[in-house]
Amino acid sequence: MQNRLLSGDMPRSTVLALILGAILLCLAFAPFLFPGVRSVDTAARICIFIVLVASYDLMLGYGGIVSFAHTMFFGIGAYGVALASTHMGRGFDALLVGSASGALVAAALALVIGLFSLRVPAIFFAMITLAVASAVAVPVSQLSNLTGGEDGLTFQTPRALGPAFKFGDELFGVRLNGKLLAYYFVFVGALVLFLLMLRVVNSPFGRVLQAIRENDFRAEAIGYRVVFYRVAATCLSAAIAALAGSLYAVWLRYVGPDTTLSMELMIDILLMVVIGGMGTMYGAVIGATLFVVAQNYLQNLMGAASDAVAAVPVLPELLNADRWLLWLGVLFILSVYFFPTGIVGRLRGARA
Amino acid sequence: MSDPILKLEGVFTDIAQYHILQGVDLDVPRGAVTMLLGRNGVGKTTTLRTIIGHWRARKGRILLDGEDITTTPTPAIARLGVGFVPEDMGIFADLTVEENMILAAVSGPLDPNRLERVFAAFPPLKTFWRAEAGNLSGGQKQMLSIARVMAEERRLYLIDELTKGLAPAIISTMARALRDLKARGASILLVEQNFAVAKALGDHAHVMDDGRVIWSGAMAELAGDADLQERLMGLSVEA
Amino acid sequence: MSAAPQHAPKMAQLSLSDRLGPWMPVLLIPILIVLGFLAIPSTSSWLTLTVSGLAMGMMIFIMASGLTLVFGLMDVINFGHGAFVSVGAFVGISILLMLGHMTEAPSLVLNLLAVLAAVLVAMLATGAMGWAFERVIVKPVYGHHLKQILVTVGGLIVVEQLIIVFWGPEEIYLMRPEALQGAITFAGAALEKYRLVAVGVGLVVFAAMRFVLRRTKIGLIVRAGVENGEMVQALGYRLRLVFVGVFIAGSALAGLGGVMWGLYQEVITAHMGNQAMILIFIVVIIGGLGSVEGCFIGALLVGLMQNYVAFLEPKVALISNIGLMVAILMWRPMGMIPVVKAK
Known part of the structure; x- marks a missing residue:
């Protein structure tokens, strides 16, 4: 059963299995284990980022393709739900239409970029996606009447997912309301998408992708159409990123350029996937969890450390809570050099 | 031996x-x-x-x-x-014949006497001295690749x-x-x-x-x- | 082997399109300027926009030239190049602010001296930073594009954050020195002095770069190295040293570009290099990675396009440059002036 769910891709390390199990348990019972608006919000973000980062890993870690347009796909999914909910009214039909069309548009756009990039040297891909993603972000923040511009869009999700909806009293001291349902909507959605991706990378399709990453000339020589696999991976990855964006929109009931399209978010994804471990899927789980928790709680710690060294010049500035990205950047460079397989690779290696 | x-x-x-x-x-x-x-x-x-x-x-x-x-x-x-002529001749196609020869003389300016010898052996190189090496014919490119190793004592x-x-x-x-x-x-x-x-x-x-x-x-x-x-x-x- | 017949030297005949081919990219610039003239109703606006487009193009060229050569020589793609732009701007502008008494004085000589000092210090700083960046960040990942992209992005994050540590998170506003403020009127069009100066500086840098690449031995080594680095080494030249030199020079130029960009915008932020990178990438891609001439032409096209379109329809300025990139890559997939690679 377990083997089938994970598509035969077991953690292959006791420590890793324990960590993953703990993360799964914590996320599954987050509203009961960590009651409080902020911690549940953190848990929901972790769920969404796991999917987003895993979909990026599908391209980067399995396909060896570096794209800087991933937040664009994420944003398309988020805006899809927001626009559908705004124009169709609150309801699950709007969510369905919004997320489905978001995923389709993202996949179609990925197809266009992918086909176009076939004409040009592979090294251009990363640069082209960077330019395209930045260019797309501009009209989104300027077409105010459609997208809400810089302010973004606030909209209503189905009643059943709102805090006003109550379906019982309390369970273990947790109020049974729509917000709780919304969390489980996000959790189940993320879990299904993640297991789906696990299935994809362990299917024959995923194996060919990895063969291409290792040696594309040889894969081509064996008779695989490298181009087809690369483009297909890009499209699939884009569609799943869009669905993650839809989940994000459902959870926040708001979309804006900063939360879904910014280059900072892109960099965050890159950090999460590399630190967690490229080409492992589970790396996305660990990377996203670590990153979101750090984002929310490490800053307090750094703030305290900064106060402690207030007397020393420069050091307080370096330890300033807002500078945590600096240390993450250093960690990122070090992990590319020394642990190119990230935390997951490290854990698996330690066992072997 | x-x-x-x-x-x-x-x-x-x-x-x-x-x-x-x-x-x-x-x-x-x-x-x-x-x-x-x-x-x-x-x-x-x-x-x-x-x-x-x-x-x-x-x-x-x-x-x-x-x-x-x-x-x-x-x-x-x-x-x-050690002078090396690779299988693909290693000509710098973007550079002129002259520039290829200047680069071949690692330790200093081209020696005019050697250059005379090169021209004597391969007259086309003199004709196309200022042409881009990429526009030479296959045979002329090979002449240039040999001429390059002749540019200095090896x-x-x-x-x-x-x-x-x-x-x-x-x-x-x-x-x-x-x-x-x-x-x-x-x-x-x-x-x-x-x-x-x-x-x-x-x-x-x-x-x-x-x-x-x-x-x-x-x-x-x-x-x-x-x-x-x-x-x-x-x-x-x-x- | 019997006596050979005399070998008759002969150049391959070029067809008309082959002859015209190399000039097409250069022709695109006047074509774009004419198109701008047709699209923009007022001649004086068109003139103003053309000058600012050229100025912007020159600055992008100065920032991008190092990146394209670094790629051509060692196949290294540096996503952190924008960091040099930001650092150059911050160092240079800081010097200018320190020399406030010189920049505010109504004396051309004092103004220029202050700017010169700012530029020199900024270039020294970014050059030194380039040296360190090459050793620490780039050298361990030679020959591995994926790691290069990741590590240089990491380097960019770290440098950006360090700028915030040293200069604070707020954007810094500045005034150009007296002599570079204001505009001159020509044929009814207001042409900002600073933009004219930027065009001049860009031309000088381009001419100097061409001179070095065409007329000096080190330039020959660089050009030959872009085409076939292995052969350059087999001739006895230490390509790595040349590469480090080019990396440092390219970083210093990016620093110069940063100062100029900062003076142009009259505001600097830690992210400015990041934003400049988008245009820089478009420029090096359409120019042909590794080609300085292509980079120059590409930068002017992008600068002009950006300014014309921003005047006609501000929302699509950046999109129009993406369109330009797509069109050029459909025409020449390797960029306008593709670099011949031996391998």
Whole structure:
């Protein structure tokens, strides 16, 4: 059963299995284990980022393709739900239409970029996606009447997912309301998408992708159409990123350029996937969890450390809570050099 | 063959996961033309590239005048006086003929006397002195690649495929240029597919097969023994 | 082998399109300027926009030239190049602010001296930073594009954050020195002095770069190295040293571009290099990675396009440059002046 769910891709390390199990348990019972608006919000973000980062890993870690347009796909999914909910009214039909069309548009756009990039040297891909993603972000923040511009869009999700909806009293001291349902909507959605991706990378399709990453000339020589696999991976990855964006929109009931399209978010994804471990899927789980928790709680710690060294010049500035990205950047460079397989690779290696 | 200018001792070279050279032993005597022969894909080009340092030997030693150059960086090997003509000629197509020649003279400005000799051997280079090398014909490019190693005094010349794909007229121009070099006492290690050229130019020969040298001796001996050629290289001299 | 017939030297005949081919990219610039003239109703606006487009193009060229050569020489793609732009701007502008008494004085000489000092210090700082960046960040990942992209992005994050540590998170506003403020009127169009100066500086840098690449031995080595680095080494030149030199020079130029960009915008932020990178990438891609001439032409096209379109329809300025990139890559997939690679 377990083997089938994970598509035969077991953690292959006791420590890793324990960590993953703990993360799964914590996320599954987050509203009961960590009651409080902020911690549940953190848990929901972790769920969404796991999917987003895993979909990026599908391209980067399995396909060896570096794209800087991933937040664009994420944003398309988020805006899809927001626009559908705004124009169709609150309801699950709007969510369905919004997320489905978001995923389709993202996949179609990925197809266009992918086909176009076939004409040009592979090294251009990363640069082209960077330019395209930045260019797309501009009209989104300027077409105010459609997208809400810089302010973004606030909209209503189905009643059943709102805090006003109550379906019982309390369970273990947790109020049974729509917000709780919304969390489980996000959790189940993320879990299904993640297991789906696990299935994809362990299917024959995923194996060919990895063969291409290792040696594309040889894969081509064996008779695989490298181009087809690369483009297909890009499209699939884009569609799943869009669905993650839809989940994000459902959870926040708001979309804006900063939360879904910014280059900072892109960099965050890159950090999460590399630190967690490229080409492992589970790396996305660990990377996203670590990153979101750090984002929310490490800053307090750094703030305290900064106060402690207030007397020393420069050091307080370096330890300033807002500078945590600096240390993450250093960690990122070090992990590319020394642990190119990230935390997951490290854990698996330690066992072997 | 005492005191060779170049000596390879048990050289092993890998390219990616493939073991290309599997213990090459060979000597290049001073002041003579040594042929490196063998069928396609037996490791002749890899041998030359290992000597100049483009590939690194995993095992074994390479001695230039008794000095171990196995791990010496390529530019330093070149500056020890090893001139290299690669299989693809290595012409800088974006640069003019003149600029190619200026670069070939590593240690200073071009020597006018040498340049005269180059022009005498290869008149087209004078005609197209200021033309982009990329616009030269195949034969003219090969002339330029040989002219580049003639731009300075070298201790050893490594030439990969002197006559590949060239018209007969140009082949004889090349052969003449090489004979001229040899007459001035040059030591040359030459990979050549054209057996007639090998016979005409070579003093010594090494035959390779499967990443090893399987026969070494005088070129005349190999040239005179059709059975031996058949056995070593699977070819009979073109009638 | 019998006596050979005399070999008759002969150049391959070029067809008309082959002859015209190399000039097409250069022709695109006047074509775009004419198109701008047709699209923009007022001649004086068109003139103003053309000058600012050229100025912007020159600055992008100065920032991008190092990146394209670094790629051409060692196949290294540096996503952190924008960091040099930001650092150059911050160092240079800091010097200018320190020399406030010189920049505010109504003396051309004092103004220029202050700017010169700022530029020199900024270039020294970014050059030194380039040296360190090459050693620490780039050198360990030679020959591995994926790691290069990741590590240089990491380097960019770290540098950006360090800028915030030293200069604070707020954007810094500045005034151009007296002599570089204001505009001159020409044929009814207001042409900002600073933009004219930027065009001049860009031309000088381009001319100097061409001189070095065409007329000096080190330039020959660089050009030959872009085409076939292995052969350059087999001739006896230490390509790595040349590469480090080019990396440092390219970083210093990016620093110069940063100062100029900062003076142009009259505001600097830690992210400015990041934003500049988008245009820089478009420029090096359409120019042909590794080609300085292509980079120059590409930068002018992008600068002009950006300014014309921003005037006609501000929202699509950046999109129009993406369109330009797509169109050029459909025409020449390797960029306008593709670099011949031996391998």
